[in-house]
Amino acid sequence: MxxxxxxxxxxxxxxxxxxxxxxxxxxxxxxxxxxxxxxxxxxxxxxxxxxxxxxxxxxxxxxxxxxxxxxxxxxxxxxxxxxxxxxxxxxxxVSNICHDPRVTLHVLNDMLxxxxxxxxxxxxxxxxxxxxxxxxxxxxxxxxxxxxxxxxxxxxxxxxxxxxxxxxxxxxxxxxxxxxxxxKSETGEPHALETADPSDIQAFTYVLGMEYRAGEDHTIPEPDMYSFWRTFHPDIWPDKLLSFHAPHPVTKEKRTYTLFKGGEGFPLWEYRRIFDRSQFDTPYHAGDVTLMNWPQNDYFLGNIYDVSEEDKKKNLYQGKQLSLSLLYWLQTEAPRPDGGKGYPGLMLRKDLFETEDGLAKAAYIxxxxxxxxxxxxxxxxxxxxxxxxxxxxxxxxxxxxxxxxxxxxxxxxxxxxxxxxxxxxxxxxxxxxxxxxxxxxxxxxxxxxxxxxxxxxxxxxxxxxxxxxxxxxxxxxxxxxxxxxxxxxxxxxxxxxxxxxxxxxxxxxxxx
CATH class of the missing domain: 3.50.50.60 (FAD/NAD(P)-binding domain)
Incomplete structure (x- = not known):
């Protein structure tokens, strides 16, 4: 060709x-x-x-x-x-135009x-x-x-x-x-490292989509690596990774999150919400939909390029397991403002990315x-x-x-x-x-x-x-x-x- x-x-x-x-x-x-x-x-x-x-x-x-x-x-x-x-x-x-990824797919195909x-x-x-x-x-x-x-x-x-x-x-x-x-000697940048580090590469993330349907139970099977991720506490984190605490991006101080607006902390649900049902009249009683791309599912234990094929597969798998484990934790163990635990009404929207596991088709690099x-x-x-x-x-x-x-x-x-x-x-x-x-x-x-x-x-x-x-x-x-x-x-x-x-x-x- x-x-x-x-x-x-x-x-x-x-x-x-x-x-x-x-x-x-x-x-x-x-x-x-x-x-x-x-x-x-x-x-x-x-x-x-x-x-x-x-x-x-x-x-x-x-x-x-x-x-x-x-x-x-x-x-x-x-x-x-x-x-x-x-x-x-x-x-x-996060944006003035938070929307379903399938809409952009439609638009780009149309433009081309x-x-x-x-x-x-x-x-x-x-x-x-x-x-x-x-x-x-x-x-x-x-x-x-x-x-x-x-x-x-x-x-x-x-x-x-x-x-x-x-x-x-x-x-x-x-x-x-x-x-x-x-x-720093190479670029003169005030925030550069004193010594170059080719491995100092930002985390990648496997995004998934969730719809909230209160009063229903959509709990997924326990992910294979859940026991690992639920206890994982990185040195750079103020709490376990699967928690409602993370470093503040600017101050590095402990920052509190909540799932929904009204709790104490930054509302994760609204951060990358792509469907706000209150704006639409629909014949079907759909719930709000959001995308999970949060501090808690950033994967930083290994890279997926310039590594062996074995390490690439391992890190892609573990990155997927992290996102699924975070969803499972939210469904079963996340503390609620009313004193209870878990939000079983969180439904994994597998149709969103047309994938069997419900995760995005590719890791966000x-x-x-x-x-x-x-x-x-x-x-x-x-x-x-x-x-x-x-x-x-x-x-x-x-x-x-x-x-x-x-x-x-x-x-x-x-x-x-x-x-x-x-x-x-x-x-x-x-x-x-x-x-x-x-x-x-x-x-x-x-x-x-x-x-x-x-x-x-x-x-x-x-x-x-x-x-x-x-x-x-x-x-x-x-x-x-x-x-x-x-x-x-x-x-x-x-x-x-x-x-x-x-x-x-x-x-x-x-x-x-």
Whole structure:
């Protein structure tokens, strides 16, 4: 098979890259390891984490179109009790648009459908990269394997985008990359470690969905590892992991949680609630639905990339067991405000992800392998301690904007949270371009960030912007017979490319 562009990975970055490239007439092949495109917001079950200006500005036009289509799906298919202009389907605390992952799956498939119908876009599901043939600074060929059939297929393309969740093309291509935490001597970052630690990688999480049906009993069978997880007390935790106590992300002090609003502590149920039944008129008496992506089910006992296949399988299994054990603990042992124990009315919604165990199709990976980039984003670029004014460093080669605090979860190396302020920031083109490849771009969380700045560049609107910029750059390079590095280094080309981006709905300035 041949194409103008191969995108490895069908997450938000990959989908956005495909939209941008296809809109310019580029023929694209995109792979996806599961049967769902959408990555962290669909197969991994994490509703969009966004900034406070998102309804007005601070993202690309296509990302805004995506958000509007999510709301329109509810408005067109459900009976909404009130004005749905700014509908938040779940009234979740984490986002203005907490919604069912199946809705985003529908929206993304719809946004890409016209390109699939003409054969311009081919999406290869259940497919991952098996090998990469790279000579010098160019990737020449990629071999794909279908995980269901075992059939292998070679793809040749002028350009490639690694939009996999963990930067999987980088080791296969023999490229230089970074994992974990850099040393302070290397980055100069105030919060960097004194000595680099490649194993200091943030926890991954297996998300599951729950509906609450009071007065009913939906207790699951006791998970195989429940006896282990119910007594597990990490050194970095103020209590057992399966409890209503965890470190406060900012102060590190003991923080109390509760399941439902009205108890003493932060209400976990409302945090990532994706269906608030009070907003809808339905003929069926459905309960509220939430997604379990909480401090208590972050798995930090081992990684799932750059480890042996045996360790990967073990950690994936134990991560699943942790989430199921937390659900079982909530159903049977969690203390209630009335003095009782357990909430048996919590029902595991297996239909939510179409999986037999009820867990998300894939683990939510916060921190990927990261390219050795033409430019590496450091803490100083986004910190209010190093920048005057309202934004972080205003790169000359900026291709987008984003905003989020530096939010690092507990790590495989036994480090606790790091949650510090970051200014609204810009996305530099140089962070998307590897030093050691001319025709491969980073289109996901694998850009040239550090362990620390990954904490604010890994969120949904930013990943989308990164992928969309990569797709637009490939189209630009093909049209003008140039290379990504040349676009960045030639001021005339760079300004023209940025003009093309702005005409296509990219925001290169903050509007406040």
């Amino acid at each position: 041949k194409a103008d562009l191969l995108i490895a990975g069908g997450g938000l970055g990959g989908c956005a890259a495909a939209m941008a490239a296809c809109s310019k007439g580029i023929k694209v092949i995109m792979t996806e390891e599961t049967d769902w495109i959408g990555g962290q917001v669909t197969s991994q079950g994490v509703p969009p984490d966004e900034h406070r200006w998102i309804e007005k500005f601070g993202c690309t036009k296509r990302y805004r179109d995506y958000r509007e289509k999510v709301r329109a799906t509810y408005l067109n298919t459900m009976q909404i009790k009130e004005n749905g202009e700014f509908l938040n389907p779940g009234n979740g605390l 459908l016209s390109y699939e119908l003409t054969g311009q876009l081919v999406i290869l599901r259940h497919t991952k990269v098996y090998s990469v043939q790279k000579e010098g600074s160019r990737v020449h060929k990629i071999t794909l394997t279908n995980e269901e059939t075992g059939v292998k297929e070679e793809i040749e393309a002028p350009f490639y985008i690694d939009a996999t969740e963990a930067g999987d093309l980088l080791p296969l291509a023999g490229m230089a990359y970074v994992t974990g935490a850099e040393a 916060r921190e990927s392998r990261r390219i050795k980039a033409e430019y590496t984003i450091v803490e100083q670029d986004v910190s209010p301690d190093f920048n005057e004014g309202k934004t972080g460093k205003r790169y000359e080669d900026r291709v987008g904007v984003g905003s989020y605090s530096i939010d690092l979860h507990p790590s495989m190396a036994g480090k606790t949270y790091l949650d510090i302020k970051a200014l609204p920031f810009y996305i530099p083109l140089g962070a998307l371009i590897p030093k050691d490849a001319d025709n491969l771009l980073a289109g996901c969380k694998n850009i040239g960030s550090t362990h620390i700045t990954n904490g604010c560049y890994r969120l949904h609107p930013v990943e989308w912007n990164i992928g969309e910029a990569c797709g637009a750059l490939v189209a630009y390079c093909l049209k003008h017979q140039t290379k990504p590095k040349e676009v960045r280094e030639d001021r005339r080309l760079l300004k023209h490319f940025q003009q093309v981006l702005q005409e296509d709905g990219f925001e290169l300035e903050w509007r406040f």
